[in-house]
Amino acid sequence: MRYSSQVKPISYLKANAAEVLLDLAERREPLVITQNGEAKAVIQDIASYEQTRETLALLKILALGNQEVEAGRVTPATEVISRLRAKRVIR
Template sequence: MRYSSQVKPISYLKANAAEVLAQLAEQREPLVITQNGEAKAVLQDVASFEQTQETLALLKLLALGNQDVAAGKVKPAANVVARLRAKRNAG
């Protein structure tokens, strides 16, 4: 996605806030806000933000898992399954 097509100055945002919010919700593309010709902020709709946060959380879990693998903090799946079955049968 090219963000250069979705760039507006802060004055546009101030004058057209309701329209900008409606457009964000409809198009689900982030909008770069500039001030004095310099990018200062990115606006996005809530659904996209939530999706981004969920994606980041999953990526963090994957990164933590990779760190555990690299550090040798792993156990064979068969051992884990056997232990879980033993707990289920004991309870």
């Protein structure tokens, strides 16, 4: 994905907001908005935003899990399964 084609000044956004929103939903690529020649914001369609948030949440869970493993705070799977069976969660 090339962001150079997805860079627009804020004046373009103001003049073409509806078109920009349709394009975002169709292309599912973020749009960089500039002000006075400097990148100031990135906008994206809601589906892409939600997908990004879900991905970040999963990555955070993985990172926390890795920290637990590195710290030695782990329980063997056989022990966990035994506990769950004792509570009748697994048959």
